[in-house]
Amino acid sequence: GAVVSQHPSWVICKSGTSVKIECRSLDFQATTMFWYRQFPKQSLMLMATSNEGSKATYEQGVEKDKFLINHASLTLSTLTVTSAHPEDSSFYICSARAPLSVYEQYFGPGTRLTVT
């Protein structure tokens, strides 16, 4: 139980284009999901908290107009990187909150974004 999927697992896009990443909780409903970014050999940095049916909450320094988050259902949150640039190349990981479970947060397998 408590499986989280992400799609795509990797994506290459050209500078200036937009890319959408999906995060799904497969066997539970998640009112809250989180988006993280991880640069090579670094830790995970929380970008934003995605709440079903309401606006996402962004961490300080994260551009909300660049990283659009939509949590339209209890099992799906999407992150759209708009006008991507090479510095947006990173590993993006989502997690979904299952508050009644021991671990509370379950992580997706990640999406590697490369912007050329």
Add this chain to the structure above:
Amino acid sequence: ELKVEQNPLFLSMQEGKNYTIYCNYSTTSDRLYWYRQDPGKSLESLFVLLSNGAVKQEGRLMASLDTKARLSTLHITAAVHDLSATYFCAGKAAGNKLTFGGGTRVLVKP
């Protein structure tokens, strides 16, 4: 604001020997997590520690929590090559957010 520090950042291990990774955190945290990450992969949950004195063990890994010292440790017994990975600790902060330590990259050599 919760801050989490891990040390060491890199640990070169010899097979068969014992090692410890330390995780200090700055303010009260509801729970403390340990994760493993293999290269190019996402996080694998190892342990969640809920209370002072909690100890969890799985195979060669044992995690403990001292809430008074705001310290958690991950102890590796008789290291084997399969344990080579990056290990992260994380504390739960306000808003159910997780704050991660910087990670400890473990390399087990024969």
